[in-house]
Every structure is written in structure tokens, then in C-alpha cells.
Amino acid sequence: MKQFQSSRRSFLALAAVTPFAVMATSACGTSGPGSASGGGASMWFLTGEPNQTTMQKAVDAFGSANPDNKIAVTYFQNDAYKTKIKTAIGAGQAPTIIYGWGGGGLKTYADAGQVEDLTSWFDSNPDLKNKFFPSSFGAATVDGKIYALPNQYVAPIVLFYNKDLFDKAGVQPPKTWEDLMSLVKTFNDMGVAPLSLGGQSRWTSMMWLEYLLDRIGGPEVFQAIFDGKPNAWMDPAVIETGTKIQELVSADGFIKGFSSITADSKADQALLFTGKAAMMLHGSWTYGAMKKDGQNFVQNGKLGFVNFPTIAGGKGDPKNGVGNPAQYMSISAKATDKEKESAKKFFKDGIMTDTVVDAYINSGSVPIVKGIEAKLDSSPDKDFLNFVYALGKDAPNFQQSWDQALSPTAAEALLNNIDQLFLKSITPQQFAENMNATLGK
Amino acid sequence: MSSATSHRAVPAPQKIRESVKQKSALPWLTLPALFFFVVFAVVPLVGVLALSFANWDGIGAIGVAGMENWTSVLSDPELYNSLGLTFMIMIVSWLVQTPISLLLGVFTAGTQRYRAALAVLYFLPLLLSSAAVAIAYKALLDPNFGLAMGLGLPFLAQDWLGVPQLALGLIIFVIAWQFVPFHTLIYQGGVRQIPKSLYEAAQIDGAGTIKQFFHITLPQLKYTIITSSTLMVVGSLTYFDLIFVLTGGGPGNSTRILALDMYLRGFRANLMGPASVIAVILVVVGLALALFLQRLGGKDQQGSQLEGM
Numbered sequence: 001m002k003q004f005q006s007s008r009r010s011f012l013a014l015a016a017v018t019p020f021a022v023m024a025t026s027a028c029g030t031s032g033p034g035s036a037s038g039g040g041a042s043m044w045f046l047t048g049e050p051n052q053t054t055m056q057k058a059v060d061a062f063g064s065a066n067p068d069n070k071i072a073v074t075y076f077q078n079d080a081y082k083t084k085i086k087t088a089i090g091a092g093q094a095p096t097i098i099y100g101w102g103g104g105g106l107k108t109y110a111d112a113g114q115v116e117d118l119t120s121w122f123d124s125n126p127d128l129k130n131k132f133f134p135s136s137f138g139a140a141t142v143d144g145k146i147y148a149l150p151n152q153y154v155a156p157i158v159l160f161y162n163k164d165l166f167d168k169a170g171v172q173p174p175k176t177w178e179d180l181m182s183l184v185k186t187f188n189d190m191g192v193a194p195l196s197l198g199g200q201s202r203w204t205s206m207m208w209l210e211y212l213l214d215r216i217g218g219p220e221v222f223q224a225i226f227d228g229k230p231n232a233w234m235d236p237a238v239i240e241t242g243t244k245i246q247e248l249v250s251a252d253g254f255i256k257g258f259s260s261i262t263a264d265s266k267a268d269q270a271l272l273f274t275g276k277a278a279m280m281l282h283g284s285w286t287y288g289a290m291k292k293d294g295q296n297f298v299q300n301g302k303l304g305f306v307n308f309p310t311i312a313g314g315k316g317d318p319k320n321g322v323g324n325p326a327q328y329m330s331i332s333a334k335a336t337d338k339e340k341e342s343a344k345k346f347f348k349d350g351i352m353t354d355t356v357v358d359a360y361i362n363s364g365s366v367p368i369v370k371g372i373e374a375k376l377d378s379s380p381d382k383d384f385l386n387f388v389y390a391l392g393k394d395a396p397n398f399q400q401s402w403d404q405a406l407s408p409t410a411a412e413a414l415l416n417n418i419d420q421l422f423l424k425s426i427t428p429q430q431f432a433e434n435m436n437a438t439l440g441k
Numbered sequence: 442m443s444s445a446t447s448h449r450a451v452p453a454p455q456k457i458r459e460s461v462k463q464k465s466a467l468p469w470l471t472l473p474a475l476f477f478f479v480v481f482a483v484v485p486l487v488g489v490l491a492l493s494f495a496n497w498d499g500i501g502a503i504g505v506a507g508m509e510n511w512t513s514v515l516s517d518p519e520l521y522n523s524l525g526l527t528f529m530i531m532i533v534s535w536l537v538q539t540p541i542s543l544l545l546g547v548f549t550a551g552t553q554r555y556r557a558a559l560a561v562l563y564f565l566p567l568l569l570s571s572a573a574v575a576i577a578y579k580a581l582l583d584p585n586f587g588l589a590m591g592l593g594l595p596f597l598a599q600d601w602l603g604v605p606q607l608a609l610g611l612i613i614f615v616i617a618w619q620f621v622p623f624h625t626l627i628y629q630g631g632v633r634q635i636p637k638s639l640y641e642a643a644q645i646d647g648a649g650t651i652k653q654f655f656h657i658t659l660p661q662l663k664y665t666i667i668t669s670s671t672l673m674v675v676g677s678l679t680y681f682d683l684i685f686v687l688t689g690g691g692p693g694n695s696t697r698i699l700a701l702d703m704y705l706r707g708f709r710a711n712l713m714g715p716a717s718v719i720a721v722i723l724v725v726v727g728l729a730l731a732l733f734l735q736r737l738g739g740k741d742q743q744g745s746q747l748e749g750m
Binding site for chain 1 (some may be wrong): 477502582583586601692705711
């Protein structure tokens with residue numbers, strides 16, 4: 001009798017515990033490959049509107065059209081995601097679809113054999129390949145092989161300005177570096193900060209260097225750095241770029257306290273639309289955010305935008321752009337064949353549908369899809385969209401953001417040294433030397 | 442054995458067996474703790490030590506690096522900057538936090554109701570997560586949109602987090618704001634352990650409040666001070682979240698403490714080898730400090746504090 005009781009008790013305990021154990025194992029599984037419901041693929045994407053909703057709608061639409069290939073998405077914050085995805089790939093727990101920015105990060109994955117080579121798949125799907133801007137494939141390519149699908153939108157860096165403040169000062173947006181330096185004086189005399197900058201984020205300061213180096217030395221200088229040529233960072237154009245930056249800092253070009261402002265908080269954008277700062281060099285993606293947060297600043301036509309100024313004697317074409325040519329999605333090499341098939345199907349039929357393209361245009365972005373001129377023209381934001389489209393399409397050279405183009409090791413050293421360059425705690429010469437030591441790392 | 446003892450031993454074998462059983466069971470009781478210690482402390486420690494001699498980007502294959510990571514990290518001026526900053530924050534935090542929490546602890550040890558109410562108020566900062574504290578301070582201190590501009594006090598609108606010295610000072614302040622409540626609690630407990638009779642005797646002898654504090658409270662709190670200091674000093678090696686959110690190590694490298702340096706090298710720059718070297722240095726420094734503080738207490742720490750009263 002006793003025996004029976006105790007065995008019944010343990011049986012009951014077992015019965016009570018089993019569902020939890022099953023739940024726990026299946027819950028663990030969703031973060032790894034091979035466990036998305038319906039045998040489909042898993043994907044990690046970024047939080048933040050409007051893109052999160054756009055992506056969720058695309059995934060839902062694809063899932064209802066392809067019940068056997070549903071995509072399970074998990075959302076992460078941008079900075080947290082960058083660390084998480086690296087750790088997950090290193091631990092063999094990557095999702096089927098790896099979202100990223102191409103360039104140096106993608107090269108790390110490709111070199112470690114963690115992402116699928118999509119070259120032959122693109123060759124057998126020429127319609128898909130021809131759908132996108134050719135320039136968007138550069139950062140998806142490592143050693144001549146395509147490892148990622150370009151998607152979403154082109155995001156060049158643009159010089160934004162506050163039209164109200166320019167009217168009040170009776171000045172025109174800068175065409176040359178001299179114009180910019182004299183505007184710095186004009187606005188400082190008016191008691192307005194000439195340039196907004198979220199310097200604590202560091203990649204925000206980097207955007208100034210990218211354009212300056214391109215205008216001064218042409219795209220060849222960074223190409224040599226990218227290729228890891230010996231002493232590529234010691235080019236005189238790099239040192240002149242650093243000198244110009246420090247001149248701008250010394251002339252109080254950037255708002256007081258710029259090194260404690262972060263881009264995540266969007267305080268830098270707020271400085272521009274509240275009239276505390278006259279100009280801001282920032283990614284085109286801030287247009288949509290300012291439209292949403294700026295209390296009709298954008299809608300009333302107060303936001304101006306121009307190309308980065310030219311520099312006397314500079315070698316670079318003033319039409320050159322820098323920024324993000326697109327965003328990228330790769331397929332984990334560790335995923336099962338079934339998951340890979342689901343992911344490829346999603347790449348082909350689900351990710352850049354007409355609905356998604358319209359959603360991006362509505363949020364003030366230019367999708368990387370060809371033949372959208374008519375759609376852009378009918379948008380209320382057509383001035384800005386056409387400006388960005390032309391910049392992306394007509395640029396003789398479109399340089400990918402340095403922190404994405406370089407290897408993670410070199411990128412972290414770069415951001416650290418840029419921070420010190422802006423604080424004037426190192427000289428332009430030291431900046432070049434420090435960076436030169438990272439070549440090939 | 443005499444018959445007398447055997448008489449008395451009738452109920453005894455049971456007891457003896459029980460006590461033997463208990464003694465032999467004691468080592469087994471440590472097994473769960475030992476298991477967790479090995480799995481969560483020893484194994485990772487050995488792993489980190491091994492990684493510090495390896496070449497790894499966190500994603501690809503792991504290669505052997507030999508002494509390369511150690512020589513490159515030990516010859517890197519950034520390490521000494523981080524190490525210096527870590528000790529600076531540690532020492533200044535101790536100097537700021539110890540007197541404040543000691544005095545607050547003594548004050549809140551009283552039994553009046555208003556003191557209990559104040560103690561609850563003082564304790565609130567500890568209930569907030571470091572990340573939340575950092576985000577709140579960051580928003581309040583923003584020179585353009587922060588508290589100073591909101592209240593119309595432009596002289597307070599300094600570039601608090603953008604000037605190296607100010608940023609470091611501010612971090613020490615926020616750390617103190619967050620952790621003083623915890624140490625206050627420890628001191629409050631310590632003070633309440635001091636026997637009332639000591640104070641009564643002192644009062645009869647005519648000692649005032651200040652004399653009582655320096656001659657009874659402070660000496661009686663010796664071991665509480667050492668405990669609190671150990672937690673403060675070793676804990677300061679792990680200040681990470683607060684600084685990561687507040688300044689990210691900037692401006693420049695002015696607040697890049699050792700733990701943050703380790704994270705940035707490992708997870709931002711994909712240099713797991715050098716990051717492991719720093720992790721090993723952190724462990725060594727932490728152990729050395731803890732041992733040093735234990736020594737300060739002396740051997741008699743094991744004995745009762747109430748001896749000789």
C-alpha cells in the first residue's frame with residue numbers, strides 16, 4: 001500500500017512537471033535554428049517604428065500565403081542586437097535569417113563559414129537581382145561572392161538645415177567649406193549653435209570624416225584603407241581631414257556639450273527642429289523621425305537639405321555620397337535545408353513586395369528598388385525623396401559607412417580615435433598613426 | 442569499559458550513532474554549493490584563462506596565440522588608463538560613501554518613528570536598476586533639454602557628461618547616490634548590535650554624544666566597516682552598467698574603466714583574447730583586494746566582538 005502511494009505520488013509529480021519541461025525546451029528552441037513553427041525559418045529584426053510594423057506586416061502576409069514556410073521574427077534594440085547576433089553566431093545559435101549592414105561584419109561571418117553563399121541562387125533568379133540598385137550589392141559581396149540580400153532603403157548622409165534660422169540670418173546653405181566656416185561665425189554671433197551633433201554615439205562624428213575625406217582626397221583614399229594597403233591611413237588627405245575637423249571644433253562649430261549627446265535619444269534632431277542649432281549632418285533616416293516628432297517642422301517646409309559642401313582643391317566629386325547603400329539579410333549556414341528554402345522563398349516573394357515598398361516611401365525613405373520614380377513623385381515628401389533618390393542613383397561613388405565597411409576590430413578603434421580627435425586630445429597626425437596600426441586587423 | 446559506563450550507555454548508542462551520522466553527512470551538504478561553484482565559477486575561470494592565450498574573434502575558429510595577447514595588452518597605455526580610472530573611482534567612492542553611510546546608519550539606528558520613515562526614503566535609490574538610474578540622470582543632466590533648462594537655471598546647464606573631469610566626478614556621485622542606501626543598511630544593523638549597556642555606562646561617566654560616537658560606536662563598528670568596505674571596493678571593480686549607459690566610457694577614454702574596457706574589446710572589437718586577459722587581471726585585482734581587506738581585520742575577526750565587555 002505504501003509502495004503504491006509513493007509511486008502514485010511520484011507519477012503525479014511527474015505528470016505535473018512534464019508540461020513545464022516540454023514548454024521549457026520548446027521555449028529555448030525558438031532562439032535557436034530549426035524550431036520556428038510550421039518548419040519555417042527564424043529571423044531577428046530591429047525594434048522601432050515605422051520599420052518594425054512594416055516588417056511584421058510583410059512577415060504576416062508571407063505567412064498566410066505560405067503556411068508551410070512561416071517566418072518567426074524576434075525583435076531587438078539596435079545596439080543590443082549588434083552584440084547579441086555576434087554572440088549567437090559564435091555560439092552556433094543564430095537565427096536562419098541574419099539581419100545586418102553588410103561590409104566588414106558580413107566578411108567576418110563569411111570568413112568563418114557562418115553564412116550561405118547566395119551567388120548561384122541570385123544567378124538563377126535574375127529578376128530579383130535586377131530589381132535592386134546595382135550599388136546596393138557592393139556591401140553584400142565578399143571576395144566576389146554575394147552573401148546577403150540587399151533590402152529596405154538607401155540611406156545617404158545629408159546636410160540638414162533649419163530654414164527659419166537661415167532666413168532670420170539672411171544667409172544661404174553652404175556650398176563650400178569656406179561658406180560653412182563663415183556660417184559658423186554668423187550663427188555663433190546670433191547665439192544659435194551652428195551644428196547639432198550627437199557626439200557620444202561616435203558614429204555621428206564619423207559622418208563628418210567620411211565626407212571630408214571623400215571631398216579632399218577622393219574615394220581612392222578610403223578604398224586603399226579598405227583594401228588594407230600599407231600606410232593607407234597616413235595619406236595626407238587623412239591628416240588634412242583631421243585638421244579641418246579640429247578647426248571646426250575650435251571655431252565652436254558644434255553645439256556646446258555635443259560629446260554628451262546621444263543619437264539614440266534623438267536629442268540631436270530635436271536641437272535642429274527646435275531652432276537651437278542651425279544645421280545637422282545626419283542620415284536620411286532622420287527625416288521620418290523628425291517628421292513624426294518635430295511638430296509640423298517638416299510638414300511646414302522648414303527643413304532644408306543639401307549635399308555636403310565642396311572643398312577648394314579637393315579631388316573628390318561633389319556628387320559623391322556616403323552612408324548606408326542598403327540593409328542586408330544573410331542565411332545562416334547552420335540552418336537546415338528546409339529552413340534555408342523557407343528563407344530563400346521569403347527573400348524572393350516576401351521581403352520587398354509592393355506593399356513594403358509603399359510603406360517605406362510613406363515613412364520618408366527611398367527603397368532600393370528600381371523604377372519607383374512615379375511613386376516617389378506622388379508622395380507628399382517628394383522633394384526629399386527625389387533628392388535622396390538622385391543622390392543614391394547619380395553618385396559616382398557611394399561610400400558605405402566606415403564602421404560597417406571595416407572589420408569590427410578596426411571599426412571600434414576608429415570610433416574611439418574619432419572621439420579623441422573631436423575632443424582634441426590627439427592630433428590629426430596621432431589619429432592617422434593610431435589608425436594605421438589597425439590596418440589588416 | 443567499566444560496568445558503570447555500560448549501565449549509563451543503554452540509551453546512548455542511538456545518540457552516538459546519530460551524532461556520527463550528522464558529522465559524516467556534513468561534507469555531503471556542501472556538494473550542491475560545490476557543484477554550483479565549480480560550474481559557474483571555476484569552469485568559466487579556467488575558460489577565460491585558456492582564452493587569454495588564444496586568438497578568437499568570437500565567431501570563427503579558435504587559434505593559439507601564445508603570449509601575444511598578454512604582451513599586447515600589457516604594453517597598451519589604454520590598460521593603464523583603465524586601471525588608473527578603476528582605482529580612482531574605487532578610492533574616491535570609498536572616501537565619499539563610507540562617512541555618509543556610516544553617519545546615516547548611526548542616525549537611522551534609532552527607534553523613533555520619523556527615523557524609520559526617513560530610512561525608507563534613503564533606501565529608495567537602491568530599489569532602482571542601474572540602467573534606469575543612468576537613463577534618468579542622463580535625461581536630467583542634458584544641457585539643452587534637461588532639468589536645468591526646465592527649471593530655468595542656466596548656470597546648472599553644464600556639459601556634465603561631455604567634459605572628462607566632470608563626467609568622472611558625476612559618475613562617482615551617481616554611484617554614491619545609488620549605493621549609499623545599501624551601506625547605510627549595513628551600518629544600521631551594526632549599530633543596533635552594540636549593547637545598550639555600553640552607552641549607559643558612558644553616560645554615567647559623563648561622556649557626550651560625540652565622545653560616545655568616537656569611543657564606543659566607531660570602535661564597535663570596526664568589522665562592519667571592513668565588511669562594508671570590502672563590498673564597496675570589490676564591487677567597484679564591477680561598476681559597468683551605470684557607466685556604460687551614462688557615458689559609454691567617454692568622452693574620449695576618460696571613464697573607460699577596466700570592466701567596460703573588457704566589454705568593448707571583447708564584444709565591440711571582436712578581440713576575445715585581449716578581453717580575456719583583462720578579465721584575468723580583474724579577477725587577480727579583486728582577489729588581492731579582498732584578501733588585503735581581510736588582513737586589515739586581523740586574526741581576532743573570528744572571535745566575538747563583545748569579548749571583554
